[in-house]
Amino acid sequence: MKADPAGVLTGVHYLDGDKACAEGGLAAGCRFFAGYPITPSTEVAERVSERFPYMGGMFIQMEDELASMAAILGGSWAGVKSMTVTSGPGFSLMMENIGLGAMLETPCVVVNVQRGGPSTGLPTLPGQADMMQARWGSHGDYRLIALSPNSPQECFDLTITAFNFSEKYRVPVLFMMDECVGHMTEKVVIPEADKIDLTERRYTKKKPGEYLPYAYGEDLIPDMAKAGDGHFFHVTGLTHDERGYPDMTWEMQEKCVHRLIDKIDKNVDEIFMIEEENMDKAEVVVISYGITSRVALRGIQLAEQAGMKNIGRMRLITVWPFPEKRIRELAKKVKAFVVPEMNYGQMVLEVERCAGGQCKTILVPHGGGTVHKPETIYQAIKEAYK
Amino acid sequence: MKYWRKPLDADRIKIPEGELHILRERCKGCAFCVEYCPKDVLELSHEFNSKGYHPPIVKNGAICVHCQLCEMLCPEFAIFCVLKNQKEPAHES
Amino acid sequence: MKAAEVEEIQKKPKTRKTKSVEEEHPLEKWLRMDRMPHIWCSTCGIGTAVTCFIEAIKKTTLAREDICVVSGIGCSGRIAGYIKQDSFHTTHGRAIPFAVGLKLANPKLKVVVFSGDGDLSSIGGNHLIHTARRNLDITVLCINNFIYAMTGGQVAPTTPPTAIATTTPYGNYEHPFNLPALAAACGAVYVARWTALHVRRLTNSMAEALQKKGFSFVEIICPCTTLYARKNKLGSGLDLMKFYHDNSVIVNGADPREVDIQFQSEIKVGKFIDVDKPTYLDSYNTYMKTKLGDKFKPYGVTDEERQ
Numbered sequence: 001m002k003a004d005p006a007g008v009l010t011g012v013h014y015l016d017g018d019k020a021c022a023e024g025g026l027a028a029g030c031r032f033f034a035g036y037p038i039t040p041s042t043e044v045a046e047r048v049s050e051r052f053p054y055m056g057g058m059f060i061q062m063e064d065e066l067a068s069m070a071a072i073l074g075g076s077w078a079g080v081k082s083m084t085v086t087s088g089p090g091f092s093l094m095m096e097n098i099g100l101g102a103m104l105e106t107p108c109v110v111v112n113v114q115r116g117g118p119s120t121g122l123p124t125l126p127g128q129a130d131m132m133q134a135r136w137g138s139h140g141d142y143r144l145i146a147l148s149p150n151s152p153q154e155c156f157d158l159t160i161t162a163f164n165f166s167e168k169y170r171v172p173v174l175f176m177m178d179e180c181v182g183h184m185t186e187k188v189v190i191p192e193a194d195k196i197d198l199t200e201r202r203y204t205k206k207k208p209g210e211y212l213p214y215a216y217g218e219d220l221i222p223d224m225a226k227a228g229d230g231h232f233f234h235v236t237g238l239t240h241d242e243r244g245y246p247d248m249t250w251e252m253q254e255k256c257v258h259r260l261i262d263k264i265d266k267n268v269d270e271i272f273m274i275e276e277e278n279m280d281k282a283e284v285v286v287i288s289y290g291i292t293s294r295v296a297l298r299g300i301q302l303a304e305q306a307g308m309k310n311i312g313r314m315r316l317i318t319v320w321p322f323p324e325k326r327i328r329e330l331a332k333k334v335k336a337f338v339v340p341e342m343n344y345g346q347m348v349l350e351v352e353r354c355a356g357g358q359c360k361t362i363l364v365p366h367g368g369g370t371v372h373k374p375e376t377i378y379q380a381i382k383e384a385y386k
Numbered sequence: 387m388k389y390w391r392k393p394l395d396a397d398r399i400k401i402p403e404g405e406l407h408i409l410r411e412r413c414k415g416c417a418f419c420v421e422y423c424p425k426d427v428l429e430l431s432h433e434f435n436s437k438g439y440h441p442p443i444v445k446n447g448a449i450c451v452h453c454q455l456c457e458m459l460c461p462e463f464a465i466f467c468v469l470k471n472q473k474e475p476a477h478e479s
Numbered sequence: 480m481k482a483a484e485v486e487e488i489q490k491k492p493k494t495r496k497t498k499s500v501e502e503e504h505p506l507e508k509w510l511r512m513d514r515m516p517h518i519w520c521s522t523c524g525i526g527t528a529v530t531c532f533i534e535a536i537k538k539t540t541l542a543r544e545d546i547c548v549v550s551g552i553g554c555s556g557r558i559a560g561y562i563k564q565d566s567f568h569t570t571h572g573r574a575i576p577f578a579v580g581l582k583l584a585n586p587k588l589k590v591v592v593f594s595g596d597g598d599l600s601s602i603g604g605n606h607l608i609h610t611a612r613r614n615l616d617i618t619v620l621c622i623n624n625f626i627y628a629m630t631g632g633q634v635a636p637t638t639p640p641t642a643i644a645t646t647t648p649y650g651n652y653e654h655p656f657n658l659p660a661l662a663a664a665c666g667a668v669y670v671a672r673w674t675a676l677h678v679r680r681l682t683n684s685m686a687e688a689l690q691k692k693g694f695s696f697v698e699i700i701c702p703c704t705t706l707y708a709r710k711n712k713l714g715s716g717l718d719l720m721k722f723y724h725d726n727s728v729i730v731n732g733a734d735p736r737e738v739d740i741q742f743q744s745e746i747k748v749g750k751f752i753d754v755d756k757p758t759y760l761d762s763y764n765t766y767m768k769t770k771l772g773d774k775f776k777p778y779g780v781t782d783e784e785r786q
Binding site: 031032034053054055056057058060062063064066067068070071072073074075076077078079080082096097099100104226227228229230231232233234235236237238243245246 | 511513514543544545547549559560563564565566567568569570572573575576577578579580581582583584585587588605606609767771774775776777778779
């Protein structure tokens, strides 16, 4: 399906990442937004609240992030594409209902413009320390999808992708921006509506009375129904059978939770998005994501100027699920991975796990508050190159 | 029923007669229906159902006036009343 | 019994009684019978409240498929699972914001939150007050049994002073919430309280609440036999019903500030508030129209309705 022109602000714009993300949501057909103000994500909510009255969308500033997250799940079950946006502490508050979203298999998009933490930390300054929270934040086992943009243009493009993934796989998709990307202003090109492809939700074709909310086919993704269609369905956060009824046995737990994991794991190849450069003869590969990938680029340039020519660059666009297969492949060929990130070691743990001791893994940590110095990354590359 | 005089609408009013249906196995023996039946139609049986509760039995079905209070009060959806008949009130004036 | 006789009996086709129309309870088509029996204890009043709710729906002119039921967690949280409507069993305390999402995304729906006192006024207290403040067009039905029952009888924000709970083993020393006063103070347009014994009045109130435009709140005082009654040596749920019978006073129109409940005190019941006020969506549409004029696209209104 193509985008609804009412939500697409076609043209060439000079936008910051937050506003571009908002425009991406509108272009993707988001018409229900519930949020709570928190720096540095607020501009997304502001933009949406300004734009919605002209296109028949509903913006509500909820009383807190717990409510925002619960409200977008409700919105989604009423059949409207929904999103919320938050940062740091708000992301922590959303965790419980992100788990409900995973359990009820509710499509929605949760934007986290990462700031420095823990706690109130650095409200106006960048961080990338919520990456593991995006993976493991809510209790219990589940799989979600998380994307990480590195420019305002990507904030627009990938928000649409995030909606498409969430509708296709029936999961909340976490959109892991950071303060730098959110507040950086660049050229953003918004195409015409008929150039934007959208994945639409698969609603059940069953007649009322025949529909089972969690009956699934080969792709493991159940068809959805929306409230008010007369199916009289029930969904619960408890472990449930295909009727949506609670069934708290270990057998059902196995079946129910295993499918939540399998439906993502088995489609990993479709969800992966990585950007690679100079991989053929790479001896050292720099793996980064978000704003750090742009600093890493300069670090690589410095290394190249110093004569280290065989440096590969990999940027994770999809951060969760993690591109395990690709890292394992590379680990056999390269001397070392260099992983700069704005935290004291999160995604590096995954890289190290997949490398499995076949090559060195060097973390370039940074507490956040500003980006890395390119020289620090260069030093790490030099170290790796030895 | 005894009235000090015959009510003006007595010729129009009919007394409904109810027929009680008790789903014995669903009952958890709370006795709400027995306690609050305005006509004392029900009593708890001495027998157990398979859950081990004493379901109610109809003690005097003929005087049920189909008020459905038992049906409303039952927390188990285990008793209901069907309108059987409507009869002329027997007045003593 | 002789072996031959036993064989004879076994040979006979088993005459298993099939369900005749008369044996089908009239509420069966409104309930998820495949989930019965429900989990509520004997002499719990939640089942009674469910019956009243269904009877209330029947009294209204609402289309059945438009009614959604949202519950949180706890004994009352299971209500959504037993009522055959589009029903959602959400997380603890978040039934109201989930309902807000449903309602705002599709204003055609009649969204009902049916949950407990702890779920709605403790962990979900913030959502209760803000949704009432906004006068968002949903109905909140609150089962108040004065205790956290599902988790084993801990003190709730509604537990009356001196009452015993497992986390106040020497009695409760906190000031409890007076829920009608709370809802009314926050802007609810319809506030009523009944006990589980007042089935007819409760049904009428629920029907009124369902048809009221705006935030309506009905508190249902409900017997909890296994925890509240047992911990406080009050007998069974039936004894609590008898207590309601003897000690509740109908005061329609009472000032909600004066209907607080003390331990085994008189319970004032009735319809306390019934006023009219623009709902959240009405305010939004009216205000935005004056600000943005024809460029504004009213929300939740079809093109025909707009003309």
